[in-house]
Amino acid sequence: MNREETIEKLKGIVKPYIKNDEAFQNLTEDTDFIKDLQINSANLVDIILDVEEVFGIEIDNQSMEKMLNIKAALEIIETKTAGK
């Protein structure tokens, strides 16, 4: 899976939780889940659980700590799926 495909899948996961449509439409790798998409911090857990299910990976606590923006999420997904 290339990065564009991973981003598309990730956008599908994130979409139900966003509170700022404009930031979502203009999403880049620098987009922040909380500051830009205004996702409720309790819903970040749902995103992490959804990512685990969709990509068939396990996100440990150390990785979860960094999952604040699209770029960090992509890096975690890429690292974990590469190891499969």
Next chain:
Amino acid sequence: MIGNDVIDIDLAKTESNWKRKGFLDKIFTFSEQLQIHHAENHELMVWSLWSRKEAAYKIFNRETTIRLYNPLQFECSEMKFSEGIYSGSVTNKGIVYFTKTEITPNSIHTIAVSDKNDFSKIYELKDRSALTKRDGIPETDTKKPVSISHHGRFERIVSL
């Protein structure tokens, strides 16, 4: 320093399914999950613990400027109930934050402080009109730190 977090319980019910498989394990330690298990109202305990972690994280973030998402690292003690308020603490890598939590049928509001003596100084503001910002942190005209939390129907603004 001060941090607060308010939760609109009705909104939390629609936004989150805390019974979802894996949800509690990602954010609550074993001892916190025991507190939930033993609570009369599981849901209120889930959101009380969460608001305490959030309020304590706000202080951590302000004091260190570090942003991270690691709810397990902020561990809540058991709360003691006295005069309508639940008191407790949250520990992050040996650093202790003190919390006071008010629970009503519709909302949960936690105020955390890094110095226990600050509890007597806390006051609540009605709106944001008198506030300015320094380094992204709101403060009063007398340069006291302010913490603002908004969720659903509720907004709470507290200062020292």
